[in-house]
Amino acid sequence: xxxxxxxxxxxxxxxxxxxxxxxxxxxxxxxxxxxxxxxxxxxxxxxxxxxxxxxxxxxxxxxxxxxxxxxxxxxxxxxxxxxxxxxxxxxxxxxxxxxxxxxxxxxxxxxxxxxxxxxxxxxxxxxxxxxxxxxxxxxxxxxxxxxxxxxxxxxxxxxxxxxxxxxxxxxxxxxxxxxxxxxxxxxxxxxxxxxxxxxxxxxxxxxxxxxxxxxxxxxxxxxxxxxxxxxxxxxxxxxxxxxxxxxxxxxxxxxxxxxxxxxxxxxxxxxxxxxxxxxxxxxxxxxxxxxxxxxxxxxxxxxxxxxxxxxxxxxxxxxxxxxxxxxxxxxxxxxxxxxxxxx
Amino acid sequence: xxxxxxxxxxxxxxxxxxxxxxxxxxxxxxxxxxxxxxxxxxxxxxxxxxxxxxxxxxxxxxxxxxxxxxxxxxxxxxxxxxxxxxxxxxxxxxxxxxxxxxxxxxxxxxxxxxxxxxxxxxxxxxxxxxxxxxxxxxxxxxxxxxxxxxxxxxxxxxxxxxxxxxxxxxxxxxxxxxxxxxxxxxxxxxxxxxxxxxxxxxxxxxxxxxxxxxxxxxxxxxxxxxxxxxxxxxxxxxxxxxxxxxxxxxxxxxxxxxxxxxxxxxxxxxxxxxxxxxxxxxxxxxxxxxxxxxxxxxxxxxxxxxxxxxxxxxxxxxxxxxxxxxxxxxxxxxxxxxxxxxx
DNA sequence: TCATTTTTGTTAAACGTTTAATTGAATTAT
DNA sequence: ATAATTCAATTAAACGTTTAACAAAAATGA
Numbered sequence: 104x105x106x107x108x109x110x111x112x113x114x115x116x117x118x119x120x121x122x123x124x125x126x127x128x129x130x131x132x133x134x135x136x137x138x139x140x141x142x143x144x145x146x147x148x149x150x151x152x153x154x155x156x157x158x159x160x161x162x163x164x165x166x167x168x169x170x171x172x173x174x175x176x177x178x179x180x181x182x183x184x185x186x187x188x189x190x191x192x193x194x195x196x197x198x199x200x201x202x203x204x205x206x207x208x209x210x211x212x213x214x215x216x217x218x219x220x221x222x223x224x225x226x227x228x229x230x231x232x233x234x235x236x237x238x239x240x241x242x243x244x245x246x247x248x249x250x251x252x253x254x255x256x257x258x259x260x261x262x263x264x265x266x267x268x269x270x271x272x273x274x275x276x277x278x279x280x281x282x283x284x285x286x287x288x289x290x291x292x293x294x295x296x297x298x299x300x301x302x303x304x305x306x307x308x309x310x311x312x313x314x315x316x317x318x319x320x321x322x323x324x325x326x327x328x329x330x331x332x333x334x335x336x337x338x339x340x341x342x343x344x345x346x347x348x349x350x351x352x353x354x355x356x357x358x359x360x361x362x363x364x365x366x367x368x369x370x371x372x373x374x375x376x377x378x379x380x381x382x383x384x385x386x387x388x389x390x391x392x393x394x395x396x397x398x399x400x401x402x403x404x405x406x407x408x409x410x411x412x413x414x415x416x417x418x419x420x421x422x423x424x425x426x427x428x429x430x431x432x433x434x435x436x437x438x439x440x441x442x443x444x445x446x
Numbered sequence: 447x448x449x450x451x452x453x454x455x456x457x458x459x460x461x462x463x464x465x466x467x468x469x470x471x472x473x474x475x476x477x478x479x480x481x482x483x484x485x486x487x488x489x490x491x492x493x494x495x496x497x498x499x500x501x502x503x504x505x506x507x508x509x510x511x512x513x514x515x516x517x518x519x520x521x522x523x524x525x526x527x528x529x530x531x532x533x534x535x536x537x538x539x540x541x542x543x544x545x546x547x548x549x550x551x552x553x554x555x556x557x558x559x560x561x562x563x564x565x566x567x568x569x570x571x572x573x574x575x576x577x578x579x580x581x582x583x584x585x586x587x588x589x590x591x592x593x594x595x596x597x598x599x600x601x602x603x604x605x606x607x608x609x610x611x612x613x614x615x616x617x618x619x620x621x622x623x624x625x626x627x628x629x630x631x632x633x634x635x636x637x638x639x640x641x642x643x644x645x646x647x648x649x650x651x652x653x654x655x656x657x658x659x660x661x662x663x664x665x666x667x668x669x670x671x672x673x674x675x676x677x678x679x680x681x682x683x684x685x686x687x688x689x690x691x692x693x694x695x696x697x698x699x700x701x702x703x704x705x706x707x708x709x710x711x712x713x714x715x716x717x718x719x720x721x722x723x724x725x726x727x728x729x730x731x732x733x734x735x736x737x738x739x740x741x742x743x744x745x746x747x748x749x750x751x752x753x754x755x756x757x758x759x760x761x762x763x764x765x766x767x768x769x770x771x772x773x774x775x776x777x778x779x780x781x782x783x784x785x786x787x788x789x
Numbered sequence: 790t791c792a793t794t795t796t797t798g799t800t801a802a803a804c805g806t807t808t809a810a811t812t813g814a815a816t817t818a819t
Numbered sequence: 820a821t822a823a824t825t826c827a828a829t830t831a832a833a834c835g836t837t838t839a840a841c842a843a844a845a846a847t848g849a
Contacts, residue, residue, distance in 0.1 A: 107566060109804090109805055109806085110805065110806065110807095111805080111806095119828075119829090120828065120829050120830075121805090121806080121807090121829095122807080122808075122828075122829065122830080122831095123827085123828065123829080125806070125807055125808080126807095126808090128806095128807095129807080129808095131808095133826095134826090134827075134828085135827070135828080136826085136827060136828085139827080139828080153562070153563055153566040153567055154567060154805085154806075155504075155566070155567065155569065155804090155805050155806070156500075156567045156568055156569075156806095157499075157500040157501075157503040157504050157509065157568075157569055157804090157805080157806090158500075158504055158804070158805035158806035158807090158834085159805080159806055159807075160500040160806090160834090161498075161500050161501055161504065161804095161805080161806070161807090161833090161834040161835065161836090162805090162806055162807045162808080162833065162834045163806080163807065163834085164834075166500065168551075182533075182534060182537035182538065182541075182747075183537050183540060183541075184527065184533035184534070184536060184537045185533075185534075185537065187530060187533070189533075190525075190527035190528075190530070190532075190533045191525060191527070191528075193527060193552070194525035194526050194527045194528065195525065197526060197552060197553065197554060198525075198526075198554065201553065201554065201556070206551050206553060206564060206568065207551065207552055207553070208511075208549050208550065208551055208552075209536070209540060209550055209551075209552040210540065210544065210549060210550070211537075211540060211541065211544065213544075219496070220496055221549060223450060223496040223498070224496055224497060224498065224499040225499055225500075225549065226498065226499075226500055246494075332730070332734065361734055365734060387675070388731065388734075391675070391704055391708060391735070392734070392735065392736070393735070393736040393737070394736070404525075452834095452835055452836085453835065453836065453837095454835080462798080462799090463798070463799050463800075464799095464835090464836080464837090465798080465799065465800080465801095465837080465838075466797085466798070466799080468836070468837055468838080469837095469838090471836095471837095472837080472838095476796095477796090477797075477798085478796095478797070478798080479796080479797060479798085482797080482798085497835085497836075498834090498835050498836070499836095500834090500835075500836090501804085501834075501835035501836035501837085502835080502836055502837075503804090503836090504803090504804040504805065504806090504834095504835080504836070504837090505803065505804045505835090505836055505837045505838080506804085506836080506837065507804075
């Protein structure tokens with residue numbers, strides 16, 4: 104079995120030193136005469152030479168590898184890409200990174216092993232971290248000193264760049280929309296409310312909208328557990344069965360909203376006839392669904408692209424340690440569709 | 447800024463040679479006295495030492511890295527995870543691989559750069575390839591001599607293991623189901639029919655079902671372009687607008703089926719009242735949708751898991767070159783829901 | 790007791806790159 | 820004609836591991 108060609112093979116074939124080969128490989132062709140450059144290119148081609156990134160990574164201390172981290176729920180069993188929201192972001196991130204010669208390591212993160220491991224093991228050049236994690240996680244993250252872009256978190260730390268949206272505003276928008284349509288008993292269905300997480304902010308926005316409308320905030324109306332279709336379904340049934348006075352629900356993710364609608368329906372409540380629902384995200388499902396989901400749109404693809412761009416910018420700057428952390432915010436709009444009925 | 451601890455630091459701290467450290471790191475503790483093992487563990491812990499996989503990869507010629515390759519459509523712009531079918535498989539693959547200490551590089555594959563590149567550059571231990579590619583792609587693939595599992599392709603080659611389903615049977619099942627319900631003018635909406643691809647087989651099954659029922663196969667009834675919601679939508683409109691005699695459509699992917707339904711609806715045809723639709727895959731959307739999609743179910747999660755397991759088995763066997771290629775097939779069932787109406 | 794085997798440890802080469810330092814030749818300047 | 824500079828190429832160390840080969844000490848067997 105033929106072994107893979109190494110830089111030495113190329114050097115020998117071309118009749119030059121490995122250094123020469125390395126120079127042309129790294130675009131420092133000025134170090135080498137045009138003649139030799141040509142010979143080397145021929146050799147590379149003839150031997151089907153492809154550089155070994157592990158070796159390169161060792162000496163350059165740069166791997167051209169980026170980690171993309173997606174949270175997993177408590178039980179550690181939720182599929183990392185269950186929510187199409189993540190799929191869309193990851194797809195866009197992968198595309199952009201690939202265009203710039205980076206590869207992407209996709210990983211969920213489980214409670215046991217720290218994120219640190221993968222980052223150090225693989226000598227990542229950077230990472231994009233989605234969602235929110237225990238505080239200690241970020242402490243570790245800081246230790247590794249690589250460019251990091253946080254998506255959807257409110258961890259303010261000079262060590263991290265962030266891209267996100269104004270979630271408080273989004274929560275406000277959603278709740279306020281329902282209120283304007285005449286609803287007053289508005290449930291909130293959401294994932295666990297964690298400090299510095301998007302859900303917390305949306306929750307705050309929801310409460311502000313209520314307050315401004317002089318609606319008493321009722322803690323019994325918040326259903327807080329996990330961002331999943333299954334939980335939405337559960338909550339939907341609970342609402343239909345136990346809270347007949349509720350006329351509208353705000354789900355902090357479309358995926359959850361769809362579950363809610365299903366749960367409601369199964370307990371005999373039609374949307375929007377009997378009860379209104381508004382979601383958040385505007386995943387592409389939202390418009391496919393029947394009834395089409397009214398929701399707060401964020402530009403998901405753009406979010407992924409921006410995260411990738413931001414990371415690239417830092418990674419490729421001269422001294423990544425010193426580039427000022429940036430924070431990008433994507434605009435938000437209410438998309439009126441079919442799941443909210445004026446009261 | 448503190449540098450990362452290396453094995454040398456650990457060795458020095460523990461007062462032993464790097465070899466000793468390496469032995470305990472690699473589970474060869476029998477090479478080392480219990481006393482020293484303890485000292486080394488303490489040193490590792492004290493210094494927060496984490497091994498560098500690039501270096502390890504270099505000498506062991508094994509990277510603990512697996513490539514997961516997803517096809518991109520012609521235009522090279524389709525999101526690799528647009529189809530939740532892929533998301534679900536990838537999620538399951540990632541989980542299983544992570545449990546076994548592997549990391550996953552997720553990549554679309556564009557026309558320009560060959561798959562070979564990433565595989566050699568990164569010294570992948572194995573790869574899972576989804577879907578179907580130009581013939582030359584597989585030739586390259588064979589050159590790299592790493593364990594490969596093909597998902598959803600009919601490339602018969604001793605170099606590859608495969609997991610898939612009986613797509614011809616699936617196509618037959620779907621078409622036959624419609625026929626049994628009394629339909630005779632049945633459209634097929636599908637991605638490009640490529641040799642050795644799943645779509646080709648499903649198409650064959652579709653034709654067999656027609657033949658057995660003595661229905662004339664009409665090429666005008668096959669709408670063949672791409673596996674996307676957008677194309678389904680397009681085809682749905684075309685069918686409604688230009689082929690009023692069609693009473694049922696078989697879409698070879700749920701994602702496409704949902705697009706079809708939407709297109710139909712927008713051209714004034716209701717499903718299933720005016721026209722029936724059956725899909726393929728049973729993505730989780732299928733049951734969430736209204737009307738709930740009748741479809742041919744394959745166990746997607748299981749498919750991902752099996753691919754991962756198969757790959758692990760080969761990668762971890764003594765001599766991967768010699769392990770007999772295996773082919774796994776996942777069973778298929780029709781899931782009757784709400785989008786098919788008897789005629 | 791001494792030869793043998795086992796245990797525990799170390800040394801150093803190897804993996805495939807990059808790159809600073811060096812060298813010698815060719816060119817330019819004086 | 821010679822000194823100074825530029826150009827083109829090479830050498831060799833370094834990156835962080837693993838592991839074969841070796842060595843010394845301890846345990847075992849006769």
